Amino acid sequence: MLTLPHISGAVLPVLLALTPIVPAYATPPEPSDFTLTVSPSRMVVPADEIGQPRQFTVTNGGRSAIDVSTRTASFVVDSTGELTFRSDAARTAIGWVTVGPEHFRLAPGAAKLVDLRIAVPASAEPGEHQVAVIFSTPPPAGARGLSVRRSVGAPVYVTVPGDAVEAGRAGSARATGVVLPLHLVGPTVGGLVLLLLLGWMFRRRRVRPAAVPPAASTLAGDGDHQASSTSAPAHRGR
Template identity: 40%
Template sequence: MIVALLTAGVAVPAVGPGASGAAPRPDFSLTVSPTRLLVGPEHIDRVQTFQVSNDGRLPIDIVVNRTSFTADKDGKIVFAEDAPYSAADWIKVSPASFHLAPDEDRQVTVRIAPPENPDNGEHQVAVLFVAPPGSKTGADNIKINRAIGTPIYVTVPGPVDTSVRVGALRSAGFSMGGPVDFGVTVDNLGTVHRDFFGREGLSVEVNGREVPFPDFTVLRGTSRDVTVRWADPPLMCVCHAEVSLAGAAGTAGRSVTLLIFPLHLFAMLLGVAVALYVLVRLARRRYRAHLLGAARALRDAEGDGPGGRPGGRPDGHPGGRPDGHPDGQGRV
């Protein structure tokens, strides 16, 4: 049993050494279960029930209302009297109001009476369990309505269409790494709502892996934008991502190509390589300058030595035999 819990007025004290750390019981805590009802054609004549519980410390007065609703592209419920496919006039709730003492439970019954020859498919209505604010005086004059809304989906006898359409798969196309977001729009073309939960959910197949979208519902006649984050993509890849959705007309798929390249790391490595190249060039230039300076100093030292004359023998002859012949083949 899924439980919708609305809690207000909770004060959590600081937990110090030796404290138990348990939060105190709130003044207001209202629980309604189930969180929604799915009523098929075979169950329309049955009485539906909600369990309402007061889990707070203070008593609560409850007023039960009903209203039409729809949903926007982000999945947010929008209450509106003129919402399409409304079943607000089909249901009767009992009791319409009641008092709940602390730790007290109460059953609220719902009877459904569709009109003759209703439109095929599904109609929806929300039952609102409202706790109106009490009278306030003096400085404490803020009044807040607290409510829980539980949807009821009623499918009348007749043919049912579950067609949906998946739009283009959205992605940045290029990423330098890190998490990558994918988005898609799902249009409900059928006559009933579609749940995408668990194994029946929607996912993106990318790089050989399944990346599931969070659970979501698309109401009849609405569209829903959903996104999912691929948390651990590879460092580099040309990834092919695809999302597919099975329907009455077969499987429809949408794909996108994503390039992941760490441009910032490449720029950093290139900067390091350029810096190393410049350092090596400077070091070689300094080394060559050092060698040239040493050679010049050595040459200067040899030219200025005792008895030495530049370019010839110590006795002044330009070279050749010791006896003066220029052929240089005499005995030494």
């Protein structure tokens, strides 16, 4: 029979348990056949920072070398956060933004810096404009079933200086966090489909860089299955 000791009138239970010994080291998980990470997952470019150089970091965390291509696309987001690619999207910045290199090869574990350049025309309407930068890889060789072009998209928001910006400074800036799910868009040429991830996005009239810390979007999987994730910062209200 086990007797519980008494301390200052209180009963202190004694618990006995067998705990397995865990080694101080652990075997790291095996990398996926395919893992493409883009950081940051979105960019917000204030009016006074348009001329500053900006870059995306594209990382191959998989076990095989991959070929990556870059392009831009116009899009709109409705009040529910649903994204639609439209070539006639209003307030698009697709004609102002260039990315490079357009094509490159990444060895397993390697990373590449992709430059983003913005040239706002003098006739641009003041306020916020947007464009998506898409990083794509071809379908995996020997994949069974439906072939998919694997892509990660990062939205870029550009604020053009002018009356709209000055009005935003006079009042309180508002931020809207939009979580966009994984979208399957297709079919496209050759029966392929575009698998596109646009993760956590912040839309704001005027945003200081410190208010929106960088995040990363990752697309991973093997030849037949894909999974996506986005590391998003916690939103702090003002």
